[in-house]
Amino acid sequence: MTRLFGTDGVRGLANKVLTAPLALDLAVAAARVLRPQSGTSRPLAVVGRDPRASGEFLEAAVCAGLASSGVDVLRVGVLPTPAVAFLTAELNATFGVMLSASHNPMPDNGIKFFAAGGSKLPDAVEDEIEGLLGLPFDAPIGEDVGRITDATDAAQRYLDHLALAVPNKLTGVKLVVDGANGAASVVGPAAYRLAGAEVIEIHTNPDGLNINRDCGSTHMGDLKAAVLEHGADLGLAHDGDADRCLAVDANGELVDGDQILAILAMAMLERGKLVANTVVATVMSNLGFIQAMNANGINVVQAAVGDRYVLEAMAEGGYNLGGEQSGHVILSEFATTGDGVLTGLMLAAQIASSGKSIAELAAIMTKLPQVLINVSGVDRTAVTHSAELQEAVAHAEQQLGTSGRVLLRPSGTEPLVRVMVEAPTQEQAHAVAARLADAVSRCIPLP
Helix, strand or coil: CCCCCEECEEEEEECCCECHHHHHHHHHHHHHHHCCCCCCCCCEEEEEECCCCHHHHHHHHHHHHHHHCCCEEEEEEECCHHHHHHHHHHCCCCEEEEECCCCCCCCEEEEEEEECCCCECCHHHHHHHHHCCCCCCCCCCHHHCCCEEECCCHHHHHHHHHHHHCCCCCCCCEEEEECCCCCCCCHHHHHHHHCCCEEEEECCCCCCCCCCCCCHHHCCHHHHHHHHHHCCCEEEEECCCCCCEEEECCCCCEECHHHHHHHHHHHHHHCCCCHHHEEEEECCCCHHHHHHHHHCCCEEEEECCCHHHHHHHHHHHCCCEEECCCCCEEECCCCCCCCHHHHHHHHHHHHHHHCCCHHHHHCCCCCCCEEEEEEECECCCHHHCCHHHHHHHHHHHHHHHHHCEEEEEECCCCCEEEEEEECCCHHHHHHHHHHHHHHHHCCCECC
């Protein structure tokens, strides 16, 4: 049976896969699992959402499920995922709920839960919630049912929190922010202005239908054009729930998550704030990032792909900075999850304090050409037993030496194997990747 919870909550086509009855049942099950087993105080859940149209009825279903289970609900409205995580901790809530499908197209939606303190749930707890779906329980009645109220100061609390995190004012920084017509459309520009930046907004007019549509961190064309048009120092792109941030320099060139992580690692190292002089990245991080960090005395711990695995590695080692190429950056001193607005603020702060452009700061690392090929139709477990494939990998690694690398990664969700090659030139990377993809394709096919 397929597990309902994915790597980031329950997600699917709204009203087909993720229905109102399922949302209600998930809320009831979550209330049963996450509420304290002892004590007399009523459990409290913080509930937020992104501006998708389907979020309106799904929010109603979640709130109904929680209240019918004896949980008081504080609705915070449309706010970024990291804001809901922050408010869960700030308000001493029992748990938090975010309705969003992040960077997915508008028809999708999702539900994710945060434990007390704003941290993501372990797999085992998600499995416990899933195991209770639809099972009968002794529902409260009378005065024991939960009450639903709307927060009036949630956005301001989050903005105040972000303001305290920024190490210096953004005076003199002119930036363009692309809100993806999503959850940060209001608080994103507001946070940058409060910090002192001159802000030009694009795609900050959500109507419930236009979230992520040809905008945001998955469609950077409009941001690049706007930065050039306005002569901005920096462009910042968020996704639908604003847990990620990608950047554009003054020439309209992309600054990806690896480069952002490198800039922030160097800034924290210089301020003596980088715990154990270590940053957590993933196995997909560019070799150029790892080389640059090592050259500057920064150790790199590599986790599996996915921000939850980055978080786990950070918690295990006590580290305070980690992230992915996609723009999920975790600054654990200030956030329990990736926070795109916080990331943007820290980038702009480094421009203001250093007097350097984002391009100059990003030059700390040189990205190696990277080629990724997905090979479908093969047994994912067979690649680990193929002598022919192992020989091909060994030959490729010998050919590249220390100037490149090879990574074969079976997908955790699809019947395919990802072949990633980095090399000194694009041509060499393509050639090596093509040979390895061919070797993978000759592994045992799916029946």
